[in-house]
Amino acid sequence: MNELRLAWEALSYGGAMVYPLLLLGALALVIMLDRAVAYWRCLRLPEEVGGLIETYGFAWKDLDREIEQLGPRNAYGRFLGVISSNRDHPAWWVESRAGDEAGRIEKTMSRGLWILETVVTAAPLMGLLGTITGMMQAFQVIGGSGLVAPTRVTSGVAQALISTALGLLIALIALFGFNFFSRAQSQALDHMERLGSKLADHIRLDQESGGVRSVHPVHEAGKDRMAL
């Protein structure tokens, strides 16, 4: 507790801008933790499902069973389920519905990322503002009286720099988080698009062959190529 008290005293030297900066930092961490939990729950694709779709021939019943095992909150399950449940419709219609579902998934998964992006930009600016106000107060020491202890001025400037340092720390944390989740989301959507294209090809092939396409067993070789 003594370390926490000392930490608070050191941060409080930074002036009034430290408090909104601390709030921004906490907000960024909340969003990052929330997105981590959401991505961990919703963007997991078992290798069995990926391997099944990557094969040249598979049974739709096998795919339906795998999709049901993914659960209703899995983004891949929702996306693949839209295609599989509408496989009797024309391929163009299925592709349209799949694209629409992918868009909604993207919107859901990117929830709060705009706040992270804002924090990346705003935190250094707020820190800089706090430093400027702190330095103005420090230099007022010079204007206040004729004789000034130099250590008083320099210590005031050093304390004012705390807010900038804190703003940069928050921006760095939020930047890493934003880039990580943005990339994870982009990779997941690319993966969905590729799997959706394969399933649409299967639908076209089934419709061209009159629904009598032979069903091949799942190739085990396809398992190793699937990964989120």
Added chain:
Amino acid sequence: MNDTLHLPPLADFDHPWRRLPWVTAVAIALWIALLAAFTFILQGTEPKPSELRPLEAQIIELPPEVGGLAGGGAAPAHAAATPSKPKVAPPPPPVVHRKKLAPPPLPVSPNGTATTSTAAPAPVPSGAASGTGNEGSSGVGGSAGAGAGTGSGTGPGGLGSDNLGAHAIYAPVPEIPDDLRENAIQTVAVAHFTVTYDGVATVSLMTKTESPRLNQIILDALKQWRFFPAMKNGVAIDSEFDLKIPITVQ
């Protein structure tokens, strides 16, 4: 149409508000830990504060205005040289009477005769000014200030002579607290002493500093000073003098 799959509405796809309480708690705990580490790094790079330098102050005598009876100057007795405490350096601080007072009735000894004490004065501060005497027009050359204590005794106003200015036998220095050291101070205070023939001293600040608190600290210290009265022809007399006290806080 395959109806075996049931897709929940999009609102049920993700529930951020349900996990918000525990996510917030974990995030705040993580944030506190990060801040503690951050401030630890900051404190690790922070230079150690330099040790406070001792306060430098001087007591300088005023030039004689009226050639009267030389009063005994007061000098700090022993400037305690504690490195961390403000102190008043004790340079030679002889003080000269500005005005001569009429000799009071001679102190009468128990047997009814006038006291003509020639006894050596009380302990005198070390490091005091010269004791060669600072004779005024009155010819009563009391040694200048604290110099009375170390006077050679060869002059008329030297130690052991019958003519001697009032001089301090106990002169504690004012201790200026650290909070007053936050502001650099360079000022001068002038204290006016009146020492009666029986050694009773009264002091007032003729010229004050800008800080009322500093004035009070100086005045409190000066009120503790004790004097050996001025002597004229071996007789204790009243005297008064000024002390110029430059204060420099850097």
